[in-house]
Amino acid sequence: MGQYPIKIDEAIEWLASFGGEQDGGVTRTLYSQPWKEAQQALKGWMEEVGLLTNYDSIGNLFGRLPSPHHNAKTILIGSHVDTVKSGGKYDGAYGIIAGVLALKYLKKQFGQPAIHLEVVSFCEEEGSRFPLALWGSGMMTGLYSFNDSVDMKDSEGISFETAMMAAGFGNSEYRVRKDIQTFIELHIEQGPTLEKVEKSIGIVKAIVGQKRYRVTVKGESNHVGTTSMKWRRDALHGAVNMIHDLYESVKEYDEDLVTSVGQLFVEPNVPNVIPNQVQFTVDARHPNESVLDSFCQQFTQMFQEHAKKLDLDIEVEMWHEVHPAQMDSGLNEIIQSICTRSTISSHWMNSGAGHDAQLFAQVCPTTILFVPSQGGISHSPLEYTSPKDLETGLEVLIQLLHQLAY
Amino acid sequence: MGQYPIKIDEAIEWLASFGGEQDGGVTRTLYSQPWKEAQQALKGWMEEVGLLTNYDSIGNLFGRLPSPHHNAKTILIGSHVDTVKSGGKYDGAYGIIAGVLALKYLKKQFGQPAIHLEVVSFCEEEGSRFPLALWGSGMMTGLYSFNDSVDMKDSEGISFETAMMAAGFGNSEYRVRKDIQTFIELHIEQGPTLEKVEKSIGIVKAIVGQKRYRVTVKGESNHVGTTSMKWRRDALHGAVNMIHDLYESVKEYDEDLVTSVGQLFVEPNVPNVIPNQVQFTVDARHPNESVLDSFCQQFTQMFQEHAKKLDLDIEVEMWHEVHPAQMDSGLNEIIQSICTRSTISSHWMNSGAGHDAQLFAQVCPTTILFVPSQGGISHSPLEYTSPKDLETGLEVLIQLLHQLAY
Numbered sequence: 001m002g003q004y005p006i007k008i009d010e011a012i013e014w015l016a017s018f019g020g021e022q023d024g025g026v027t028r029t030l031y032s033q034p035w036k037e038a039q040q041a042l043k044g045w046m047e048e049v050g051l052l053t054n055y056d057s058i059g060n061l062f063g064r065l066p067s068p069h070h071n072a073k074t075i076l077i078g079s080h081v082d083t084v085k086s087g088g089k090y091d092g093a094y095g096i097i098a099g100v101l102a103l104k105y106l107k108k109q110f111g112q113p114a115i116h117l118e119v120v121s122f123c124e125e126e127g128s129r130f131p132l133a134l135w136g137s138g139m140m141t142g143l144y145s146f147n148d149s150v151d152m153k154d155s156e157g158i159s160f161e162t163a164m165m166a167a168g169f170g171n172s173e174y175r176v177r178k179d180i181q182t183f184i185e186l187h188i189e190q191g192p193t194l195e196k197v198e199k200s201i202g203i204v205k206a207i208v209g210q211k212r213y214r215v216t217v218k219g220e221s222n223h224v225g226t227t228s229m230k231w232r233r234d235a236l237h238g239a240v241n242m243i244h245d246l247y248e249s250v251k252e253y254d255e256d257l258v259t260s261v262g263q264l265f266v267e268p269n270v271p272n273v274i275p276n277q278v279q280f281t282v283d284a285r286h287p288n289e290s291v292l293d294s295f296c297q298q299f300t301q302m303f304q305e306h307a308k309k310l311d312l313d314i315e316v317e318m319w320h321e322v323h324p325a326q327m328d329s330g331l332n333e334i335i336q337s338i339c340t341r342s343t344i345s346s347h348w349m350n351s352g353a354g355h356d357a358q359l360f361a362q363v364c365p366t367t368i369l370f371v372p373s374q375g376g377i378s379h380s381p382l383e384y385t386s387p388k389d390l391e392t393g394l395e396v397l398i399q400l401l402h403q404l405a406y
Numbered sequence: 407m408g409q410y411p412i413k414i415d416e417a418i419e420w421l422a423s424f425g426g427e428q429d430g431g432v433t434r435t436l437y438s439q440p441w442k443e444a445q446q447a448l449k450g451w452m453e454e455v456g457l458l459t460n461y462d463s464i465g466n467l468f469g470r471l472p473s474p475h476h477n478a479k480t481i482l483i484g485s486h487v488d489t490v491k492s493g494g495k496y497d498g499a500y501g502i503i504a505g506v507l508a509l510k511y512l513k514k515q516f517g518q519p520a521i522h523l524e525v526v527s528f529c530e531e532e533g534s535r536f537p538l539a540l541w542g543s544g545m546m547t548g549l550y551s552f553n554d555s556v557d558m559k560d561s562e563g564i565s566f567e568t569a570m571m572a573a574g575f576g577n578s579e580y581r582v583r584k585d586i587q588t589f590i591e592l593h594i595e596q597g598p599t600l601e602k603v604e605k606s607i608g609i610v611k612a613i614v615g616q617k618r619y620r621v622t623v624k625g626e627s628n629h630v631g632t633t634s635m636k637w638r639r640d641a642l643h644g645a646v647n648m649i650h651d652l653y654e655s656v657k658e659y660d661e662d663l664v665t666s667v668g669q670l671f672v673e674p675n676v677p678n679v680i681p682n683q684v685q686f687t688v689d690a691r692h693p694n695e696s697v698l699d700s701f702c703q704q705f706t707q708m709f710q711e712h713a714k715k716l717d718l719d720i721e722v723e724m725w726h727e728v729h730p731a732q733m734d735s736g737l738n739e740i741i742q743s744i745c746t747r748s749t750i751s752s753h754w755m756n757s758g759a760g761h762d763a764q765l766f767a768q769v770c771p772t773t774i775l776f777v778p779s780q781g782g783i784s785h786s787p788l789e790y791t792s793p794k795d796l797e798t799g800l801e802v803l804i805q806l807l808h809q810l811a812y
Binding site for chain 2: 189190191192193196208210212220221222223224225226227228229230231234236237240241243244247250255257258259260261262263264265266268269270271272273274275276281283285351352353354376377378379380
């Protein structure tokens with residue numbers, strides 16, 4: 001083996017070495033030193049396999065297998081190079097690596113395509129360093145602008161602009177490309193569905209819509225022993241009633257609805273003091289926007305009623321919203337036919353997680369394909385997909401690109 | 407006014423300056439810097455009014471007005487110097503301040519007592535920094551030992567021993583005193599009863615029994631978007647069901663029963679990750695031990711059932727138990743006669759809060775007297791008792807000590 005990897009599982013380990021940690025986890029946040037080294041290494045690898053490389057002005061990296069037709073459009077494939085803190089080796093990385101290997105194979109076997117083929121390594125998707133997610137695809141699609149990152153700071157107080165400049169980007173205006181005809185992403189599922197149904201490829205119908213809320217419940221601190229139950233204004237009692245009924249209300253909806261309270265802070269958070277404030281988050285997701293809206297309206301009203309009953313004050317603020325994104329049914333039908341032809345098992349499903357594909361779906365025909373995640377575990381050093389499943393995903397991607405571009 | 411306060415309301419403000427916060431609250435947890443400064447300041451004040459001072463080996467501070475009779479026993483009066491986080495100015499502090507002012511007055515008016523009179527500023531009562539309450543009186547009465555604090559850590563990971571050593575204590579064996587004949591505590595009510603019945607002095611028949619539990623619920627972390635509701639092992643969902651039913655079950659009991667969840671920690675506490683662990687406290691109180699036992703057995707069983715339903719692991723550990731404590735009826739009759747003689751209004755009641763007096767009741771005749779708390783508010787920056795009510799409590803204490811010791 002030379003400087004660059006040959007097989008897909010080797011490539012996963014090779015890319016994971018940039019920001020790799022002792023426990024097998026990877027931390028490669030936007031514009032960090034491991035991030036810079038990873039993008040530079042990918043650039044070298046793309047060039048070695050014969051692709052034309054360039055960066056855009058925010059650090060998205062491209063490797064191009066051009067068509068001889070100058071007026072041809074471009075089929076873009078890829079995923080994001082950044083990770084969450086202590087994330088896994090596969091999330092994002094797999095889509096870039098599979099893209100490079102697919103173009104390498106197609107170039108060698110079939111030469112120049114009729115349509116430009118291009119692999120992208122998006123600079124950022126996770127929102128882990130700065131409170132802004134999908135930066136790479138947001139800028140490429142023209143849905144974001146530099147203004148969206150202004151005033152943002154990371155946990156060490158470094159501004160977005162300073163970090164971007166230090167990495168060598170952000171010096172010129174962003175030019176949104178008009179040539180992207182199709183976007184295709186290959187990704188690990190990050191959930192347990194494919195493993196449970198024992199299928200190799202997930203064909204994604206839609207990426208779910210998300211709404212995230214911050215709920216603040218305010219009551220009155222008092223001594224737990226001397227304040228009769230009837231005279232209390234206990235913020236935690238109120239919050240618990242709300243969250244209890246939130247989980248109960250999910251049962252009235254179909255299985256695609258998921259909701260979660262992941263974060264909850266109590267004040268003053270002392271065993272013998274009645275809590276005067278509780279702040280918690282609610283994350284709600286569903287592929288159908290009107291179902292999601294109805295669920296969110298229902299629980300915000302229910303929260304208000306609980307607050308009133310216990311004489312508590314409440315604020316409910318939505319701080320993050322993503323609309324459901326429909327994947328292209330034409331592309332999905334082709335993927336299904338490839339799987340059938342090659343006797344690869346497949347499963348139609350929704351994506352409960354957000355992906356770069358959800359923004360491209362607003363501007364061009366787009367789809368995302370999944371391969372299984374062992375135990376459904378992701379965003380963890382324990383994230384794992386077998387070499388066989390990685391190979392199967394790559395095979396489907398190659399056949400899809402061949403069918404579309406040759 | 408010189409370095410030290412003269413009037414009781416001045417003394418309250420002076421002591422509140424150690425650990426005082428902008429909103430009028432006080433945070434003076436065990437062995438913290440404000441705690442050390444408060445004890446040193448009290449030591450200076452005690453010496454200025456002519457008391458003999460010393461610390462014991464855990465940081466309880468004493469100011470002694472000795473009898474000329476070397477074999478005389480000691481009447482101990484006082485309360486605790488520590489506060490909850492963001493607590494009030496009166497809780498604990500009032501009993502120490504009234505003790506110093508009472509001994510100052512008695513010394514000036516009547517000289518040496520027949521029985522030693524001694525004021526104590528207990529190092530700790532609240533259990534706010536470490537999960538151990540009544541440390542000061544527990545050690546003094548011989549009911550606790552150094553072993554009870556071993557392995558305890560505060561929320562920043564500092565061990566009990568490290569904190570104690572850093573404050574200059576814990577270097578020598580604890581010697582339990584055998585000379586305490588009587589313990590008398592003066593305290594704010596911390597509840598709304600005296601204000602509601604419009605009486606100046608609360609004569610306490612009994613201090614309620616308490617049990618405090620730490621409940622740890624363990625599930626599995628996962629991505630909130632990709633994990634279907636039915637496949638989750640959500641520790642917060644389980645904890646919320648438990649706490650919801652805890653509050654529901656109180657309704658089956660009489661009004662003397664109170665329960666509270668004051669502290670709750672979620673892990674990893676991130677909006678888009680299903681919580682894999684929740685740890686919370688339960689505090690339950692009642693003056694009748696068998697009623698309290700029955701309630702606690704009921705909810706611990708109910709918690710187990712909820713854990714089982716959601717496939718969660720659970721540990722329920724009782725970390726603090728206080729049996730109901732009867733106050734000395736002889737002392738209470740004297741207090742009643744003093745109030746009657748001085749036309750001070752009084753009310754016989756139970757204490758819903760724990761106090762240092764409850765441990766002394768196990769080893770010597772003990773009582774506690776209450777003065778009103780405005781709005782029943784305590785453990786809050788809004789805690790308040792009027793100067794007039796503070797003075798009335800001090801007057802009763804002085805008459806009681808005069809009657810007992812001269």
